[in-house]
Amino acid sequence: MTTETPTLDTPPDVSDDRPDTLAMPKPQLTCYALEKSYRKADHEVPVLRGVDLEVREGEFLSIVGQSGSGKSTLLHLMGLLDAPDVGEIRLGDQRIDDLPERTLDELRNHVFGFVFQFYHLLPELSLLENVLSPLMIRLSLLGYWRKRKELREQAREMIAKVGLDHRLSHKPRELSGGEMQRAAIARALVSKPRILLADEPTGNLDGETGREIMDLLADLNDREKLTIVMVTHDAALAREADRTLELVKGRLVGQAAAA
Numbered sequence: 041m042t043t044e045t046p047t048l049d050t051p052p053d054v055s056d057d058r059p060d061t062l063a064m065p066k067p068q069l070t071c072y073a074l075e076k077s078y079r080k081a082d083h084e085v086p087v088l089r090g091v092d093l094e095v096r097e098g099e100f101l102s103i104v105g106q107s108g109s110g111k112s113t114l115l116h117l118m119g120l121l122d123a124p125d126v127g128e129i130r131l132g133d134q135r136i137d138d139l140p141e142r143t144l145d146e147l148r149n150h151v152f153g154f155v156f157q158f159y160h161l162l163p164e165l166s167l168l169e170n171v172l173s174p175l176m177i178r179l180s181l182l183g184y185w186r187k188r189k190e191l192r193e194q195a196r197e198m199i200a201k202v203g204l205d206h207r208l209s210h211k212p213r214e215l216s217g218g219e220m221q222r223a224a225i226a227r228a229l230v231s232k233p234r235i236l237l238a239d240e241p242t243g244n245l246d247g248e249t250g251r252e253i254m255d256l257l258a259d260l261n262d263r264e265k266l267t268i269v270m271v272t273h274d275a276a277l278a279r280e281a282d283r284t285l286e287l288v289k290g291r292l293v294g295q296a297a298a299a
């Protein structure tokens with residue numbers, strides 16, 4: 041047994057007396073003291089005022105809060121779509137918010153999947169092409185051409201997983217709201233991300249269709265152990281996650297375990 045003083049690199053040996061700690065999944069994504077303000081006219085409007093958050097591997101976390109409380113801002117920072125003014129974001133042990141733009145792009149493409157309230161599908165592309173688009177963007181034209189069979193298969197598999205294999209050639213305008221959100225989820229997952237960040241994924245859907253999307257997310261979390269961070273206005277759906285946090289005045293409060 042080592043006698044050296046524990047540091048971040050050499051965590052303490054907890055094997056004898058802290059079984060609960062061993063059972064806890066590892067922190068996968070950690071936010072430290074995040075601050076973010078926006079400039080409006082000639083003054084700064086603080087939105088996040090010191091957000092600390094640990095997302096554990098395989099957990100389903102929901103974030104609620106009033107409109108304008110900064111939920112989307114926080115999700116964007118977590119997924120490296122925007123940078124904090126102050127604070128750090130870590131993936132495992134590595135700080136990721138201050139990396140060069142090229143590396144940030146790689147992480148955005150490989151680690152994070154995004155789902156938005158209004159789907160953001162490309163209207164001229166079929167469902168299959170929409171789901172393929174992240175893979176096409178990631179590779180050069182030649183690279184895509186060489187691997188096209190395998191990539192199309194990968195996209196088809198993901199589309200089947202969200203229950204839309206009978207809609208492959210449909211354009212977004214030929215899909216219902218729930219189907220468009222399923223398509224957006226398939227597109228977010230086709231690159232096999234480790235963390236899905238969903239911003240009001242049911243916000244534009246009726247109750248029943250929203251329920252179906254929630255069931256799909258819960259299923260992906262359960263079966264594929266996909267880590268999910270979901271922002272929602274729907275308190276009942278939020279409670280179905282493993283944990284719910286609320287953004288109030290720029291800080292996260294109110295941790296609640298799932299029922």
Ligand SMILES: Nc1ncnc2c1ncn2[C@@H]1O[C@H](COP(=O)(O)OP(=O)(O)OP(=O)(O)O)[C@@H](O)[C@H]1O
Binds near residue numbers: 087105109112114
């Ligand atoms: N790019 C921007 N420039 C200036 N202000 C912004 C920008 N993005 C967000 N804000 C402001 O920051 C605050 C938080 O916005 P954010 O979109 O994060 O809130 P939200 O909690 O997601 O709200 P909603 O529930 O309505 O989606 C709002 O006051 C908004 O006006």
Ligand SMILES: [Mg+2]
Binds near residue numbers: 112113
């Ligand atoms: Mg928002």
